[in-house]
Amino acid sequence: MTNATRIAIVDESPVRSAILEEGLRDAGYTQIIVIGETSGLLARLQAIDPDMIVIDLENPSRDSLEQMFHVSRLVSRPVAMFVDQSDSPMIAAAIEAGVSTYIVDGLKQSRVKHIVETAIVRFNAFTKLKQELAEAKSKLEERKVLDRAKGILMRVKNISEDEAFRLIRRAAMNENRTLAQVAQSIVTAAELLR
């Protein structure tokens, strides 16, 4: 099933907008325009004339967008600012996910909800992805420090890598610290003693 609802995604994060675009396409929406640049945003939106605008909350252009809807001569069709007053859990979920939507009057309520739900799911998926990436990165950093600490112990005490690791692990257990913390102390101490 394809759907002709025209959706503009305003987001400076190319990865997040790609994730959302994919989600909307999977749901059958084919008319999706991604705007990454916020300069000249209003002119772009007037040209696109979307049925719905999805914008991330980190975007400072939200205030400009809202003013555009107040000044009727700038838009050809009236805009409803959000789903509807009765649907506050959905509003809260969207704001918490970091996304806001503007809807042109006349768009079907069920369709609006569907799009907003997709946006919430995809924004949350992106946030999770970002967290995982940050965790993986810090794990990699910890790994590097541990390797350096083992190298230092192996050199200074003339022991094997396994023995070096056991020493670090024992110190961590005795002092109730993490492997990374102990490794970092060894690296710092070695730098000071150099």
Added chain:
Amino acid sequence: MTIPLRIGFIPLLDAALLVAARDEGFAEAEGLRLDLVREVSWANIRDKLNVGLFDAAHMLAPAAIASTLGLGHIKVAISVPIALNLNGNAITVSRPLYEALAAEAATAPSQDPRASSAALKRLIGRRAAAGQPPLTFAHTFPFSTHHYQLRTWMAAGGIDPERDTNLVVIPPPLMAKSLESGHVDGFCVGAPWNATTIAAGHAMIMHHGTQIVADCPEKVLGVPTRLVDERPETVTALVRALAGAAGWCADPANRAALARLMARPEILGVAPAIVEMILAGALSLGPAAPAAPDLAYIRLDPAALRPIAAQVDFLLAQMADAGQLASPGAHRADAHRVYRPDLFECAGVTAGQTPIPQPFAARLRDGR
């Protein structure tokens, strides 16, 4: 027990009381821990108050009323137990526009907003006759004093902002760039963004906000009404903390320290010297620096903070003039419920009476 409060703010000098309350011990003395969150749009502030992500926020006074009335958006009931300042805005124009206005006006155009507005009207007529595009002016939000001050200034010379100009909204930190790139010809914005723009050299301050409206209500503490109903003691404790911070901010001996607090990258991210100059009221006007500093340029003192009914009437009149109220009379009672001088009184703050806003009441600066 310390009560944590999450409070949203926009990078503007009139967030000063919140920052000083957090960093100078006034919140702690009231048993509060303020978690200040910098935001990028007034729309975010309104929405995060609405869904409970913020307990309170730095808000435009008219936006607090508009949110409660549900103008242009869903209804978000806000209460205002204390204001955060009076004044602080200025109208800045590009150098070419300033020079064109100087050529049209008999006297230096920055001296008298009515004369500069008349000059602008003549210039607009001349440009239209020559087939040039309308001038573009920027403000910061539909429900903002910046928007209304631009309109009040224009109306003095008989300009219809809708018909004769192009009014747009630009986030405050982006104003300077928009002027430099020629996207806008002038704007009205709060401190420190006029000062930082003229420091860059391609613009002039046309008028201080105080020349358009003296003692103009500006930012307020917006608290979701449901929080006021559920935890009134927490709200009055916050009011006391902010009033204490205002006493500290108003002391000239603390000016340099306050400038350093506000200039930090996580608050404004500008040079401390610029902030200190604004706090001293020494913001230059037109091509010549003012003869005497304007100490009312931005008022953060305790006597500026009582939310009074006359301010609500003033703001409703401004909203009606801007065509934002379909039937002003119908909204009056609801709008007046937003301001809560009773909570201010409850907090036991001793402060002088807040002055009533007055359009075009400021003295001419130096008569030159």
